[in-house]
Amino acid sequence: MKKSSSSLQDWADRDFWEKGAFLSSDDGQEVIFGKGGSSIGVDTFLPGPGPVFYLKDFYAAKYLAYSPAEFMIVSRDHVIKWLENISDTPPALTGLGSDDDLYEKDFQRLKNSFTEGLRKVVLISRETFTPFSSLETPKALLKRAFTFGTGTPYGLWEPGRGVIGSTPELLFNIQGETLRTFALAGTGRQGQEEDLLRSPKDRYEHDLVVTDIREKLATFSSEVRVGATHLLPYKTLVHLKTDIEASVSPELDLTALTNLLSPTAALGGYPKDLALRFLQQTAYAIKYPRRTFGSAFGVVTPERQQFVVSIRNVQWEGSHLFIESGGGVVEASELAKEVEEFRLKRNTIRKHYL
16 A cells, blocks of 8 residues: 555546545544555454554444555645536436335334333434436535535445545544544534523433443543533534543554444434344334444544544445435434434435535
8 A cells, every 4th residue: 555645636536436535634634535445344443554444334343444555645725626626516316215204113113112221212214316427426426525614524435335425423533642522412403502502302312422422431541521512513503512532542442442432322322232222123224224324434544543423424325326314312302303303414415415
């Protein structure tokens, strides 16, 4: 594997658009790109200097590990300049409908399943489109991920499948002996910030995510620091956010850490084992047993161990392109409000990317 010294304009050739990956840094100042190379399924992170991109299975401790043949790290300004020459004309797609009916069935079943143990489950739905161009569509989606205006742009693709988006959620970023992450749960429309801050349901849901992260990090750290909850704007949405830090050892087992943190209570539920057990029995999971939405995506290099939560994206497989979205359901949740929330998230993605 070699680091390229050429310009991104020359480097991003057909090989890149056929098989590639990228992830913006946590501070948004630089982007790492990879192209060519090989992908394998692993259950433990690969040894060696990397970089290696990882996409986790949502339900299991298994990863698609992508080792590019070449990589380059460039500034965000350089990326934006390069993208000026790339068309972002949206693909001409035909809508095939949504799975919102499955969501409603799963919601009703979940409402009868809450116990003192199971306290939150994140249900999702999807909207599907067809057909799309295997080369031109990734170009448009990548450009739109960087022009989205918020979040962390990321993506990975190979012949037959891929994902590109801009996520608001960091799973973790490690620099030296400090791990940074945050809880992100509770969603409202911009302009309704005070309603979100005062919402008992959203504050309860958010506090579950904070508790979940704090409990998990305590496995790896004796010093976990939790900040004050505040608001994070994201396009037409606003979320509740609580920053969290932990002191960790340089010998930290990254595979074990990622397996424990993902999926978070913000995307899976609380407690994790009971939520995943319920999710695997949903009508949605029966129809779509393979899932990466809401799981971990990241890159590991000697200088960088960064993972984000794979949401607010567009995915494709075969000839179908689709958008998934969801929201946390607790005992006090109301179906109409939950449907409004996940459609608001989905529409935000569709309107920008498609």
